Amino acid sequence: MNCPYVVLVVVFKRGLEDSQTLMALREQQGLFPGAVLHVWDNSPQPFLHLDMLKEAFPALRLEYTHTPENYPLSRIYNSIIDEYRHTGRYLVLLDHDTELTSDYWKEANELTQNSSEKKNLILPVIIAGDRIVSPAKLYHFLGRHFQAAPSGDIPSRYLSAINSGMIISLDYFQRSGFRYDERLRFYGTDDYFMKEFQRKEERCFVMTARLYHSLDYFSDRETVDQKVHRFAEIVSGILLLNRANPFIALGARAYVFSKALRESLKHRTLKFLAAGWRSL
Structure with a gap:
């Protein structure tokens, strides 16, 4: 299998209609046909099942994993990397409540399929409230928000980004041998990835597409x-x-x-x- 995207959605105690991300993907699946949608359900009892997902997403290949132990994100991400790094082109990380848009997929397709230069990391601009929360600058433990969103090819040094919406070349994982530190559970996986990425890659790409996200904290x-x-x-x-x-x-x-x-x-x-x- 050589699919354009492996789209990972991690949910916790959310059914299909309770997940803003899954509902958006259902409406937009025609924009990325042939992709793998892997839904990882971390709930104590399964809130979804494979047959229901296949009915909702006929344009996609469906995979479903249920882990009632509530696996750390780092462990889930490592498992997905191990499973798909030889078979897909790009990994798309999503949580359950990101407001995806058709512009996001149209730009993603242009950058991953029609661009002459392969990109290892593509980031959307993520808005929470009235603030740009991703990408941002992170100087070790001190963060700074951008007042105006960057776009295009930019330096990766001291750059941070939220997991949800990241598009990462699966070839990057293969070449770099990157693994998430599984001591990180549900916070810090994004900063860890970005810190390790900048050690190996000097630049990444920021989309013009905007996504809207709620920060529960x-x-x-x-x-x-x-x-x-x-x-x-x-x-x-x-x-x-x-x-x-x-x-x-x-x-x-x-x-x-x-x-x-x-x-x-x-x-x-x-x-x-x-x-x-x-x-x-």
């Missing part, structure tokens, strides 16, 4: 306890990604403590400080 839909859990995962990833250099590691620890203090004051609870302390 900043929404009012989550309880404080849910935010504390996410916070603990985030700071654990920050510390893991910045452990190599002792001076940077010390700075990361100070940053985590100050962030925990700010969140505790903001939400009027010591739970964030306790989570930050446990991470240190």
Whole structure:
């Protein structure tokens, strides 16, 4: 099999109609026919099944994996890389709630099929609220948002990006031997990929297409306890990604403590400080 895309969608306690991503893909599947759609269901009980997906996506080849253990994203991504790196051209990473557009697929097709120069990494511009959240600049553990979206071929140095919407050449995984660090669970996999990518590749490509995404940590839909859990995962990833250099590691620890203090004051609870302390 040599398909144009392997499209991975990771869901948790979401059925077809509860996933903004899957609903958009169902409407847009004619824009990327022949692709593999691999739905990875991390729910305790299966929320989807293969026959239902095949009925909803007749233009695509369907694969479905259910892991009630709630596998870390890093483990899921490594499994997908191992399964498809010899058989597909590009891996598209998606979570359950990204607002995909037809412009995204049209531009992706132009860049992956009609471009004379192969691109190892293609990134959409992702908007959350009124802010450009991806790509962004990340200086070790300090991030900075772009005020105006970059586009085209740009340097990869100090660049960060959100997983959802990334288009990665499967040949890149084959050549580089890249693997995700499976100590990272649900946060930090995107920063880890970008940090490793810039060690080997000097440039990547940013699309003009915009995607819209919700960042659960900043929404009012989550309880404080849910935010504390996410916070603990985030700071654990920050510390893991910045452990190599002792001076940077010390700075990361100070940053985590100050962030925990700010969140505790903001939400009027010591739970964030306790989570930050446990991470240190």
